[in-house]
Amino acid sequence: MNSSSIYQEQAVTNGAPHLEADVAVIGAGLSGLTAAYRLSQQGRSVVVLEASDRVGGRTVNLEVAPGVVVDGGAQWIGGKHTEMFDLLDELGIDTFDSYTAGRTIYQRRGVRADFKGTIPPLKRAVLADFAQAQFRLEVMAGRVPDGKPWQAAKSDIWDGTSLGHWLDRNCLTPEARDLFTFCFTTMLADDPHRVSLLSVLHQIRTCGGLEYMINTEDGAQETRIQGGSQRVSLALAERLGDRVVLGAPVTAIRSDRHGVTIDATRGAVRAQRVIVAMTPADADRIDFSPDLPTRRAELQRAWHNGTENKVFAVYPSPFWRQRGLNGTALADLPVARYVTDASPADGSVGVLLAFVGTASDGPGLTWPETILDDERRRHRELLRDLVTLFGPQAAEPLRIVEQNWTAEPWISGCVSTRAPGVLTRYTDAALTPVGRVHWAGTEAAEEFEGYLEGAVRAADRAVAEVLAQLPRLDAQLTSRAEYAHF
Structure with a gap:
């Protein structure tokens, strides 16, 4: 599912088209697509509305070499992420272990040490x-x-x-x-x-x-998805077919005693229930009628998403492995503070990933505005740091690729966090249904919030809520022809 989808080619004519479905899902990220897929497996008609021109939400594959992708967003899963592994097995998607063989670099105040394991060599x-x-x-x-x-x-x-x-x-x-x-x-x-x-x-x-x-080994960063984490959303979208509508920002959700109407820029959907699979901050873009309860409305306004860019330096090979290094570094350098090996499973190219964000990670380590706002300088400083860590070979990458989450028009940052006071003031408003409106997304997960696993678990919970409220009748899926004219 990409920008060539039928929905980007169709023009809206003769007024706003109208669709009907048992359930409308807002957001074609991992959580929204999982929810829609599970509903379709139960014989329920469903339509997914996505504001962007792609599926995947905060997972996105970036091509760094022919046939080689890296994860521009969420990328790791661990052994305890059981629902995620089950979904991958169902979709026939393979995984591979994160590269950990070799030693990790720890550099602080100009002193460098290489070590094995998780904890740096500390006094x-x-x-x-x-x-x-x-x-x-x-x-x-x-x-x-x-x-x-x-x-x-x-x-x-x-x-x-x-x-x-x-x-x-x-x-x-x-x-x-x-x-x-x-x-x-x-x-x-x-x-x-x-x-x-x-x-x-x-x-x-x-x-x-x-x-x-x-941890990476035996931890939440232990495993990566073959072909990139966005591949999961792409596979789900392929199975859902034309029930996924791209380029359709939702402007309003209007509930009444008989159902709910979802207004999008491409038309309207009439449904019995709606699942909003967005961060609370992004859901605040939508006008709800009747108004949301005060706790939920204030939660959406109080919520904020953290932001980090992922910057990838791509090399002909993972040369650091030949020196007994695993590509991971923890340092107090200007840009390359955390670096990890993001190379493909076959090592056909070498990729070093650095996180660059608006957050400070220690006294005196705030990000200069010139690094945050000047991409060329940011990349130049990154290479300088990588040379310090990995030697002169790091100075000559094939290319540098960056995923800039601050520039995403429909996503307010890559990771959600709760500021002090939010939990005790708004308690369970992030996942409690409001009438016919249900909430998904990793922020609405009771376990593994913030992880891919949380996105899947939140989808499963929302689906269970919806199915409990729908009439126990086998609904006929809306025909492909109806969707093709939306």
């Missing part, structure tokens, strides 16, 4: 400090109820402070604090000082634990 005091902070976070996370973090005994205290503030107060050494800040900044694509401590504790509780979230 005993720093290692002990890191361990005590990790232990305390895990203990606190264990006191947060699954799916209902606002019911924790200390929810007001934990949601009233930021993760960054907690790290500042509870890490006794600057290096341990900077390591935690670095890890969380990379995962959340945001400054930890802007993220609720309670929300992170709930993620630790429901995402496999902090060590699992951080």
